[in-house]
Amino acid sequence: MLLAVIVVPLQLIMALVMASVVASLKTARSTVLYIFTIPLGLSDLAAGLIWLAIFEQSGFLNSMLVGLGMVQKPILLLSYQNTGVLFAAVILAELWRATAIMMVILVSGMGLIAREYYEAAEVFGANRWQRFLKVTLPMLRPSLQTALMLRSIAAIEVFAVVIALSGTTLPVLASQVYDWQFNQQNGGAAAAVALVVLAISITVTVVFTRALRTPEGATL
Protein backbone atom coordinates (compact mmCIF):
# COMPACT_ATOMS: atom_id res chain seq x y z
CA MET A 1 0.00 0.00 0.00
CA LEU A 2 2.66 2.45 1.07
CA LEU A 3 4.60 1.02 -1.82
CA ALA A 4 2.08 2.31 -4.33
CA VAL A 5 2.04 5.73 -2.72
CA ILE A 6 5.78 6.07 -3.16
CA VAL A 7 6.19 4.32 -6.48
CA VAL A 8 3.50 6.00 -8.52
CA PRO A 9 4.57 9.65 -8.13
CA LEU A 10 8.19 8.71 -8.79
CA GLN A 11 7.10 6.85 -11.87
CA LEU A 12 5.04 9.77 -13.02
CA ILE A 13 8.05 12.07 -12.87
CA MET A 14 10.29 9.57 -14.58
CA ALA A 15 7.75 8.79 -17.25
CA LEU A 16 7.30 12.49 -17.95
CA VAL A 17 11.04 12.96 -18.30
CA MET A 18 11.38 9.93 -20.54
CA ALA A 19 8.41 10.92 -22.66
CA SER A 20 9.73 14.46 -23.09
CA VAL A 21 13.10 13.09 -24.07
CA VAL A 22 11.54 10.82 -26.65
CA ALA A 23 9.33 13.60 -27.98
CA SER A 24 12.24 15.97 -28.43
CA LEU A 25 14.62 13.46 -29.99
CA LYS A 26 15.42 13.88 -33.64
CA THR A 27 17.98 11.20 -34.27
CA ALA A 28 17.83 7.67 -32.96
CA ARG A 29 14.28 8.24 -31.76
CA SER A 30 12.99 4.76 -32.55
CA THR A 31 16.00 3.04 -31.00
CA VAL A 32 15.72 4.99 -27.77
CA LEU A 33 11.99 4.38 -27.74
CA TYR A 34 12.48 0.66 -28.18
CA ILE A 35 14.98 0.52 -25.37
CA PHE A 36 12.66 2.48 -23.10
CA THR A 37 9.78 0.12 -23.78
CA ILE A 38 11.69 -3.11 -23.17
CA PRO A 39 10.57 -3.52 -19.55
CA LEU A 40 6.99 -3.34 -20.79
CA GLY A 41 7.37 -6.78 -22.29
CA LEU A 42 8.91 -8.38 -19.26
CA SER A 43 7.11 -10.41 -16.67
CA ASP A 44 7.08 -8.94 -13.18
CA LEU A 45 8.58 -12.20 -11.99
CA ALA A 46 11.45 -11.78 -14.43
CA ALA A 47 11.91 -8.21 -13.21
CA GLY A 48 12.04 -9.45 -9.64
CA LEU A 49 14.65 -12.04 -10.56
CA ILE A 50 16.69 -9.45 -12.41
CA TRP A 51 16.87 -7.22 -9.37
CA LEU A 52 17.52 -10.20 -7.15
CA ALA A 53 20.66 -10.78 -9.22
CA ILE A 54 21.75 -7.28 -8.29
CA PHE A 55 20.84 -7.18 -4.64
CA GLU A 56 21.57 -10.68 -3.35
CA GLN A 57 24.54 -11.30 -1.15
CA SER A 58 26.90 -12.39 -3.90
CA GLY A 59 25.19 -10.08 -6.37
CA PHE A 60 26.38 -7.28 -8.54
CA LEU A 61 25.79 -4.41 -6.16
CA ASN A 62 27.96 -6.06 -3.55
CA SER A 63 30.58 -6.88 -6.18
CA MET A 64 30.69 -3.23 -7.12
CA LEU A 65 30.81 -1.96 -3.56
CA VAL A 66 33.65 -4.30 -2.67
CA GLY A 67 35.40 -3.51 -5.93
CA LEU A 68 35.29 0.16 -5.08
CA GLY A 69 36.53 -0.58 -1.61
CA MET A 70 33.49 0.84 0.08
CA VAL A 71 32.75 -2.23 2.14
CA GLN A 72 35.11 -4.93 3.31
CA LYS A 73 33.04 -7.99 2.57
CA PRO A 74 29.68 -8.56 0.88
CA ILE A 75 26.80 -7.51 3.07
CA LEU A 76 23.53 -9.34 3.28
CA LEU A 77 21.17 -6.79 1.83
CA LEU A 78 17.91 -8.67 1.52
CA SER A 79 17.21 -10.02 4.96
CA TYR A 80 14.65 -9.91 7.72
CA GLN A 81 16.58 -7.23 9.54
CA ASN A 82 16.79 -4.89 6.58
CA THR A 83 13.18 -4.17 5.77
CA GLY A 84 14.21 -0.71 4.65
CA VAL A 85 16.59 -2.06 2.04
CA LEU A 86 14.06 -4.65 0.98
CA PHE A 87 11.53 -1.93 0.50
CA ALA A 88 13.95 0.20 -1.47
CA ALA A 89 14.86 -2.75 -3.66
CA VAL A 90 11.22 -3.44 -4.47
CA ILE A 91 10.66 0.24 -5.27
CA LEU A 92 13.65 0.29 -7.59
CA ALA A 93 12.51 -2.86 -9.33
CA GLU A 94 8.98 -1.51 -9.75
CA LEU A 95 10.33 1.79 -11.03
CA TRP A 96 12.46 -0.04 -13.51
CA ARG A 97 9.72 -2.34 -14.68
CA ALA A 98 6.56 -0.34 -14.88
CA THR A 99 7.58 3.16 -15.83
CA ALA A 100 7.55 2.09 -19.45
CA ILE A 101 3.79 1.68 -19.65
CA MET A 102 3.24 5.20 -18.36
CA MET A 103 5.81 6.54 -20.75
CA VAL A 104 4.14 4.88 -23.73
CA ILE A 105 0.79 6.40 -22.79
CA LEU A 106 2.31 9.83 -22.28
CA VAL A 107 4.32 9.76 -25.50
CA SER A 108 1.25 8.94 -27.53
CA GLY A 109 -0.64 11.65 -25.63
CA MET A 110 2.07 14.17 -26.45
CA GLY A 111 1.80 13.18 -30.08
CA LEU A 112 -1.81 14.33 -30.04
CA ILE A 113 -1.01 17.87 -28.92
CA ALA A 114 -1.15 20.20 -31.90
CA ARG A 115 2.11 21.95 -32.68
CA GLU A 116 0.32 25.31 -32.97
CA TYR A 117 0.01 25.53 -29.20
CA TYR A 118 3.77 25.38 -28.80
CA GLU A 119 4.30 27.88 -31.55
CA ALA A 120 1.82 30.25 -29.96
CA ALA A 121 3.52 29.83 -26.61
CA GLU A 122 6.86 30.54 -28.22
CA VAL A 123 5.50 33.68 -29.81
CA PHE A 124 4.41 34.86 -26.40
CA GLY A 125 7.91 34.29 -25.14
CA ALA A 126 7.50 31.15 -23.09
CA ASN A 127 10.71 29.26 -22.48
CA ARG A 128 11.04 25.49 -22.61
CA TRP A 129 10.12 24.96 -19.00
CA GLN A 130 7.13 27.28 -19.16
CA ARG A 131 5.92 25.60 -22.32
CA PHE A 132 6.12 22.26 -20.57
CA LEU A 133 4.23 23.52 -17.52
CA LYS A 134 1.60 25.59 -19.26
CA VAL A 135 1.04 23.69 -22.49
CA THR A 136 2.18 20.09 -22.25
CA LEU A 137 0.88 19.25 -18.80
CA PRO A 138 -2.65 20.64 -19.14
CA MET A 139 -3.03 19.23 -22.63
CA LEU A 140 -1.81 15.90 -21.40
CA ARG A 141 -4.61 15.63 -18.87
CA PRO A 142 -6.49 12.70 -20.47
CA SER A 143 -3.31 10.69 -20.94
CA LEU A 144 -2.19 11.48 -17.43
CA GLN A 145 -5.52 10.27 -16.18
CA THR A 146 -5.28 6.96 -18.00
CA ALA A 147 -1.65 6.48 -17.05
CA LEU A 148 -2.15 7.25 -13.39
CA MET A 149 -5.23 5.10 -13.10
CA LEU A 150 -3.71 2.05 -14.72
CA ARG A 151 -0.45 2.38 -12.87
CA SER A 152 -1.89 2.93 -9.41
CA ILE A 153 -4.18 -0.03 -9.76
CA ALA A 154 -1.35 -2.18 -11.00
CA ALA A 155 0.84 -0.92 -8.17
CA ILE A 156 -1.71 -2.08 -5.64
CA GLU A 157 -1.62 -5.51 -7.22
CA VAL A 158 2.15 -5.78 -7.24
CA PHE A 159 3.02 -9.37 -6.53
CA ALA A 160 5.79 -11.33 -8.15
CA VAL A 161 8.45 -8.65 -7.82
CA VAL A 162 7.97 -8.63 -4.09
CA ILE A 163 7.93 -12.40 -3.82
CA ALA A 164 11.07 -12.78 -5.90
CA LEU A 165 12.98 -10.18 -3.90
CA SER A 166 11.82 -10.74 -0.37
CA GLY A 167 9.95 -14.01 -0.15
CA THR A 168 7.23 -13.43 2.41
CA THR A 169 9.14 -10.95 4.53
CA LEU A 170 7.46 -7.96 2.95
CA PRO A 171 3.70 -8.53 2.85
CA VAL A 172 1.72 -6.78 0.13
CA LEU A 173 -1.97 -7.18 -0.61
CA ALA A 174 -1.67 -9.54 -3.56
CA SER A 175 0.84 -11.79 -1.83
CA GLN A 176 -1.53 -11.90 1.15
CA VAL A 177 -4.29 -13.14 -1.13
CA TYR A 178 -1.99 -15.80 -2.49
CA ASP A 179 -0.76 -16.77 0.95
CA TRP A 180 -4.24 -17.10 2.47
CA GLN A 181 -5.48 -19.10 -0.47
CA PHE A 182 -2.66 -21.60 -0.70
CA ASN A 183 -0.51 -21.75 2.37
CA GLN A 184 -3.32 -21.28 4.87
CA GLN A 185 -6.10 -22.80 2.76
CA ASN A 186 -8.48 -20.06 3.79
CA GLY A 187 -10.49 -18.97 0.79
CA GLY A 188 -12.66 -16.58 2.79
CA ALA A 189 -9.77 -14.54 4.09
CA ALA A 190 -8.25 -14.48 0.63
CA ALA A 191 -11.49 -13.16 -0.81
CA ALA A 192 -11.66 -10.53 1.92
CA VAL A 193 -8.20 -9.22 1.08
CA ALA A 194 -9.10 -9.29 -2.61
CA LEU A 195 -12.12 -7.13 -1.83
CA VAL A 196 -9.86 -4.63 -0.11
CA VAL A 197 -7.88 -4.50 -3.34
CA LEU A 198 -11.08 -3.82 -5.23
CA ALA A 199 -12.15 -1.09 -2.83
CA ILE A 200 -8.82 0.69 -3.18
CA SER A 201 -8.90 0.32 -6.94
CA ILE A 202 -12.35 1.86 -7.19
CA THR A 203 -11.38 4.72 -4.90
CA VAL A 204 -8.28 5.42 -6.95
CA THR A 205 -10.23 5.37 -10.19
CA VAL A 206 -12.86 7.75 -8.87
CA VAL A 207 -10.29 10.13 -7.41
CA PHE A 208 -8.31 10.36 -10.62
CA THR A 209 -11.37 10.71 -12.80
CA ARG A 210 -12.51 13.61 -10.64
CA ALA A 211 -9.17 15.29 -10.20
CA LEU A 212 -8.05 15.18 -13.80
CA ARG A 213 -11.33 15.73 -15.55
CA THR A 214 -10.99 17.70 -18.75
CA PRO A 215 -12.70 21.03 -18.10
CA GLU A 216 -16.04 21.52 -19.80
CA GLY A 217 -15.76 23.09 -23.20
CA ALA A 218 -12.06 22.40 -23.54
CA THR A 219 -11.25 20.67 -26.76
CA LEU A 220 -8.14 18.96 -27.93
Place this chain on the structure above:
Amino acid sequence: MSTAVTDAPRIVSDVTRAGKLLYWSGVVLLCVWVLLPIYLLLINALSSPTEVQAFPKPAVPPFDLGSLRFFLGYAGVAQALLNSIIVAVLTMVLSILIGAPAGYALSRFNFRGKGAFRLLVLMTRAFPLPLLALPIAVVYIRVGLDDTQIGLALVHTTLALPFAVLITFSIFSGVPAELEEAAWTLGCNRLQAFWKVVLPLVLPGITASAIFAFTISWNEVFASAVLTVQNRTLTAFLLQTLNLSPLYLRYAGGAALVVPALIFIFAVRKYLFAMWGIANR
Protein backbone atom coordinates in the same frame (compact mmCIF):
# COMPACT_ATOMS: atom_id res chain seq x y z
CA MET B 1 8.82 21.56 -30.19
CA SER B 2 11.70 19.70 -31.73
CA THR B 3 10.91 21.00 -35.18
CA ALA B 4 10.20 24.51 -34.01
CA VAL B 5 10.93 27.18 -36.54
CA THR B 6 14.66 27.74 -36.71
CA ASP B 7 14.71 30.76 -38.97
CA ALA B 8 18.06 32.20 -37.94
CA PRO B 9 21.09 29.96 -37.59
CA ARG B 10 22.17 30.34 -33.99
CA ILE B 11 25.73 30.44 -32.86
CA VAL B 12 26.59 27.26 -31.08
CA SER B 13 28.03 28.67 -27.94
CA ASP B 14 29.76 26.67 -25.30
CA VAL B 15 26.67 26.86 -23.16
CA THR B 16 24.38 25.14 -25.64
CA ARG B 17 27.06 22.61 -26.42
CA ALA B 18 27.39 21.77 -22.77
CA GLY B 19 23.62 21.59 -22.57
CA LYS B 20 23.54 19.22 -25.49
CA LEU B 21 26.20 17.03 -23.92
CA LEU B 22 24.23 16.97 -20.71
CA TYR B 23 21.07 16.11 -22.59
CA TRP B 24 22.64 13.22 -24.46
CA SER B 25 24.33 11.85 -21.40
CA GLY B 26 20.90 11.93 -19.81
CA VAL B 27 19.48 9.91 -22.68
CA VAL B 28 22.32 7.42 -22.50
CA LEU B 29 21.95 7.19 -18.75
CA LEU B 30 18.25 6.36 -19.07
CA CYS B 31 19.06 3.68 -21.65
CA VAL B 32 21.68 2.19 -19.35
CA TRP B 33 19.20 2.25 -16.50
CA VAL B 34 16.88 0.08 -18.57
CA LEU B 35 19.42 -2.21 -20.18
CA LEU B 36 21.99 -2.84 -17.46
CA PRO B 37 19.79 -4.98 -15.17
CA ILE B 38 18.87 -7.26 -18.05
CA TYR B 39 22.50 -7.59 -19.00
CA LEU B 40 23.40 -8.51 -15.44
CA LEU B 41 20.78 -11.23 -15.37
CA LEU B 42 22.13 -12.63 -18.61
CA ILE B 43 25.63 -12.73 -17.13
CA ASN B 44 24.31 -14.86 -14.32
CA ALA B 45 22.35 -17.09 -16.65
CA LEU B 46 25.42 -17.69 -18.76
CA SER B 47 27.60 -18.66 -15.83
CA SER B 48 28.14 -22.12 -14.49
CA PRO B 49 26.36 -22.94 -11.21
CA THR B 50 29.50 -22.53 -9.12
CA GLU B 51 30.26 -19.21 -10.72
CA VAL B 52 26.80 -17.92 -9.85
CA GLN B 53 27.43 -18.66 -6.19
CA ALA B 54 30.91 -17.18 -6.38
CA PHE B 55 31.93 -13.68 -5.45
CA PRO B 56 32.70 -11.12 -6.79
CA LYS B 57 30.82 -11.15 -10.06
CA PRO B 58 32.48 -10.67 -13.42
CA ALA B 59 31.46 -7.87 -15.75
CA VAL B 60 31.60 -10.07 -18.83
CA PRO B 61 29.61 -13.29 -19.13
CA PRO B 62 31.83 -16.38 -19.03
CA PHE B 63 29.53 -18.09 -21.55
CA ASP B 64 29.15 -21.27 -19.63
CA LEU B 65 25.96 -23.14 -20.38
CA GLY B 66 26.05 -25.09 -17.11
CA SER B 67 23.21 -23.20 -15.44
CA LEU B 68 20.98 -23.31 -18.47
CA ARG B 69 21.61 -27.00 -18.99
CA PHE B 70 20.83 -27.70 -15.37
CA PHE B 71 17.70 -25.60 -15.67
CA LEU B 72 16.46 -27.48 -18.71
CA GLY B 73 17.17 -30.81 -17.06
CA TYR B 74 15.50 -29.87 -13.79
CA ALA B 75 12.40 -31.92 -13.06
CA GLY B 76 9.28 -30.20 -14.32
CA VAL B 77 10.92 -27.42 -16.29
CA ALA B 78 10.37 -28.95 -19.70
CA GLN B 79 6.74 -29.59 -18.86
CA ALA B 80 6.31 -26.06 -17.54
CA LEU B 81 7.86 -24.60 -20.67
CA LEU B 82 5.54 -26.67 -22.79
CA ASN B 83 2.54 -25.60 -20.70
CA SER B 84 3.51 -21.98 -21.02
CA ILE B 85 3.72 -22.26 -24.77
CA ILE B 86 0.42 -24.14 -25.07
CA VAL B 87 -1.42 -21.64 -22.88
CA ALA B 88 0.13 -18.69 -24.70
CA VAL B 89 -0.77 -20.07 -28.12
CA LEU B 90 -4.34 -20.76 -26.99
CA THR B 91 -4.56 -17.24 -25.60
CA MET B 92 -3.24 -15.85 -28.85
CA VAL B 93 -5.76 -17.71 -30.98
CA LEU B 94 -8.69 -16.96 -28.68
CA SER B 95 -7.98 -13.27 -28.27
CA ILE B 96 -7.59 -12.74 -32.01
CA LEU B 97 -10.70 -14.76 -32.82
CA ILE B 98 -12.72 -12.70 -30.35
CA GLY B 99 -10.84 -9.43 -30.47
CA ALA B 100 -10.38 -8.88 -34.19
CA PRO B 101 -14.12 -8.91 -35.05
CA ALA B 102 -14.72 -6.46 -32.20
CA GLY B 103 -11.97 -4.24 -33.53
CA TYR B 104 -13.43 -4.44 -37.02
CA ALA B 105 -16.90 -3.55 -35.79
CA LEU B 106 -15.55 -0.59 -33.83
CA SER B 107 -13.72 0.79 -36.82
CA ARG B 108 -16.39 0.24 -39.49
CA PHE B 109 -19.79 0.66 -37.90
CA ASN B 110 -21.43 3.37 -35.92
CA PHE B 111 -23.64 1.94 -33.26
CA ARG B 112 -25.18 3.18 -30.05
CA GLY B 113 -22.91 3.06 -27.07
CA LYS B 114 -19.77 2.80 -29.15
CA GLY B 115 -17.82 5.22 -27.00
CA ALA B 116 -18.98 3.52 -23.84
CA PHE B 117 -18.02 0.14 -25.26
CA ARG B 118 -14.54 1.34 -26.05
CA LEU B 119 -14.11 2.78 -22.59
CA LEU B 120 -15.42 -0.42 -21.07
CA VAL B 121 -12.89 -2.45 -23.02
CA LEU B 122 -10.11 -0.29 -21.66
CA MET B 123 -11.51 -0.38 -18.15
CA THR B 124 -11.26 -4.15 -17.95
CA ARG B 125 -7.54 -3.52 -17.66
CA ALA B 126 -8.23 -1.69 -14.42
CA PHE B 127 -9.97 -4.63 -12.81
CA PRO B 128 -7.75 -6.14 -10.15
CA LEU B 129 -6.55 -9.58 -11.09
CA PRO B 130 -6.51 -11.11 -7.59
CA LEU B 131 -10.19 -10.43 -7.46
CA LEU B 132 -10.73 -12.10 -10.77
CA ALA B 133 -8.56 -15.11 -10.12
CA LEU B 134 -10.08 -16.34 -6.87
CA PRO B 135 -13.73 -16.70 -7.89
CA ILE B 136 -12.62 -18.19 -11.16
CA ALA B 137 -10.56 -20.75 -9.29
CA VAL B 138 -13.67 -21.72 -7.33
CA VAL B 139 -15.86 -21.91 -10.42
CA TYR B 140 -13.24 -23.87 -12.33
CA ILE B 141 -13.10 -26.52 -9.67
CA ARG B 142 -16.88 -26.88 -9.94
CA VAL B 143 -16.91 -27.08 -13.72
CA GLY B 144 -13.82 -29.23 -13.89
CA LEU B 145 -11.73 -26.67 -15.74
CA ASP B 146 -9.26 -26.31 -12.90
CA ASP B 147 -5.66 -27.06 -13.59
CA THR B 148 -6.19 -27.27 -17.34
CA GLN B 149 -4.38 -25.33 -19.99
CA ILE B 150 -7.56 -24.18 -21.68
CA GLY B 151 -8.94 -22.84 -18.41
CA LEU B 152 -5.86 -20.75 -17.80
CA ALA B 153 -5.85 -19.64 -21.43
CA LEU B 154 -9.40 -18.35 -20.98
CA VAL B 155 -8.30 -16.16 -18.06
CA HIS B 156 -5.30 -14.91 -20.00
CA THR B 157 -7.59 -14.13 -22.89
CA THR B 158 -9.59 -11.77 -20.70
CA LEU B 159 -6.32 -10.01 -19.95
CA ALA B 160 -5.15 -9.88 -23.54
CA LEU B 161 -8.50 -9.10 -25.11
CA PRO B 162 -8.61 -5.33 -24.44
CA PHE B 163 -5.27 -4.95 -26.17
CA ALA B 164 -6.32 -7.17 -29.04
CA VAL B 165 -9.49 -5.12 -29.55
CA LEU B 166 -7.73 -1.77 -29.36
CA ILE B 167 -4.83 -2.75 -31.61
CA THR B 168 -7.01 -4.37 -34.27
CA PHE B 169 -9.35 -1.38 -34.05
CA SER B 170 -6.57 1.01 -34.92
CA ILE B 171 -5.29 -1.29 -37.62
CA PHE B 172 -8.67 -1.66 -39.29
CA SER B 173 -9.12 2.09 -39.04
CA GLY B 174 -5.90 2.45 -41.01
CA VAL B 175 -7.46 0.71 -44.00
CA PRO B 176 -9.70 3.19 -45.85
CA ALA B 177 -13.29 2.06 -46.07
CA GLU B 178 -13.24 3.20 -49.72
CA LEU B 179 -11.03 0.25 -50.62
CA GLU B 180 -13.65 -2.11 -49.30
CA GLU B 181 -16.43 -0.22 -51.04
CA ALA B 182 -14.50 -0.35 -54.30
CA ALA B 183 -14.30 -4.11 -53.95
CA TRP B 184 -18.07 -4.28 -53.42
CA THR B 185 -18.75 -2.30 -56.59
CA LEU B 186 -16.44 -4.66 -58.45
CA GLY B 187 -18.67 -7.55 -57.48
CA CYS B 188 -17.26 -8.86 -54.24
CA ASN B 189 -19.65 -9.64 -51.44
CA ARG B 190 -18.81 -8.53 -47.95
CA LEU B 191 -16.87 -11.61 -47.03
CA GLN B 192 -14.88 -11.69 -50.24
CA ALA B 193 -14.05 -8.02 -49.95
CA PHE B 194 -12.77 -8.61 -46.46
CA TRP B 195 -10.85 -11.71 -47.43
CA LYS B 196 -9.23 -10.34 -50.57
CA VAL B 197 -8.73 -6.66 -49.82
CA VAL B 198 -8.71 -5.93 -46.12
CA LEU B 199 -7.07 -9.05 -44.74
CA PRO B 200 -3.82 -8.84 -46.73
CA LEU B 201 -3.45 -5.23 -45.62
CA VAL B 202 -4.03 -5.85 -41.94
CA LEU B 203 -2.20 -9.15 -41.62
CA PRO B 204 1.04 -7.69 -40.22
CA GLY B 205 -0.91 -5.74 -37.63
CA ILE B 206 -2.98 -8.74 -36.68
CA THR B 207 0.19 -10.76 -36.30
CA ALA B 208 1.58 -8.08 -34.02
CA SER B 209 -1.44 -8.09 -31.79
CA ALA B 210 -1.34 -11.89 -31.72
CA ILE B 211 2.27 -11.76 -30.59
CA PHE B 212 1.31 -9.22 -27.99
CA ALA B 213 -1.37 -11.55 -26.65
CA PHE B 214 1.21 -14.32 -26.56
CA THR B 215 3.57 -12.12 -24.54
CA ILE B 216 0.88 -11.19 -22.05
CA SER B 217 0.07 -14.82 -21.40
CA TRP B 218 3.74 -15.77 -21.31
CA ASN B 219 4.46 -13.17 -18.64
CA GLU B 220 1.41 -13.56 -16.46
CA VAL B 221 2.21 -14.78 -12.96
CA PHE B 222 -0.64 -14.41 -10.52
CA ALA B 223 -3.48 -16.17 -12.32
CA SER B 224 -1.13 -18.91 -13.46
CA ALA B 225 0.00 -19.50 -9.92
CA VAL B 226 -3.52 -19.55 -8.54
CA LEU B 227 -5.18 -21.64 -11.21
CA THR B 228 -2.70 -24.41 -11.87
CA VAL B 229 -1.39 -27.13 -9.66
CA GLN B 230 0.00 -29.91 -11.82
CA ASN B 231 0.04 -28.15 -15.17
CA ARG B 232 2.19 -25.24 -14.07
CA THR B 233 3.31 -22.67 -16.56
CA LEU B 234 6.89 -21.49 -16.44
CA THR B 235 6.08 -18.38 -14.40
CA ALA B 236 4.02 -20.34 -11.88
CA PHE B 237 6.69 -23.00 -11.70
CA LEU B 238 9.42 -20.47 -11.00
CA LEU B 239 7.31 -18.73 -8.39
CA GLN B 240 6.53 -22.01 -6.65
CA THR B 241 10.11 -23.18 -6.51
CA LEU B 242 11.49 -19.75 -5.67
CA ASN B 243 12.23 -20.52 -2.06
CA LEU B 244 13.60 -23.98 -2.62
CA SER B 245 15.65 -23.60 -5.73
CA PRO B 246 19.31 -22.58 -5.91
CA LEU B 247 20.10 -19.14 -7.26
CA TYR B 248 21.44 -20.32 -10.59
CA LEU B 249 18.16 -22.08 -11.31
CA ARG B 250 16.25 -18.87 -10.67
CA TYR B 251 18.48 -16.83 -12.94
CA ALA B 252 18.38 -19.34 -15.75
CA GLY B 253 14.60 -19.36 -15.39
CA GLY B 254 14.51 -15.60 -15.39
CA ALA B 255 16.55 -15.51 -18.57
CA ALA B 256 14.22 -18.07 -20.12
CA LEU B 257 11.37 -15.67 -19.37
CA VAL B 258 13.17 -12.55 -20.53
CA VAL B 259 14.68 -13.57 -23.83
CA PRO B 260 11.50 -14.57 -25.68
CA ALA B 261 9.75 -11.48 -24.32
CA LEU B 262 12.56 -9.28 -25.67
CA ILE B 263 12.21 -10.81 -29.10
CA PHE B 264 8.43 -10.45 -29.07
CA ILE B 265 8.49 -6.82 -28.03
CA PHE B 266 11.03 -6.11 -30.72
CA ALA B 267 8.71 -7.73 -33.27
CA VAL B 268 5.69 -5.64 -32.28
CA ARG B 269 7.44 -2.35 -31.40
CA LYS B 270 5.74 -0.52 -34.26
CA TYR B 271 2.29 -1.28 -32.90
CA LEU B 272 2.92 -0.55 -29.25
CA PHE B 273 1.44 2.89 -29.59
CA ALA B 274 -1.64 1.91 -31.52
CA MET B 275 -3.41 0.73 -28.39
CA TRP B 276 -2.86 3.85 -26.35
CA GLY B 277 -2.86 6.53 -29.00
CA ILE B 278 -6.42 5.70 -29.92
CA ALA B 279 -7.64 4.79 -26.50
CA ASN B 280 -6.72 8.17 -25.08
CA ARG B 281 -8.70 10.36 -27.33
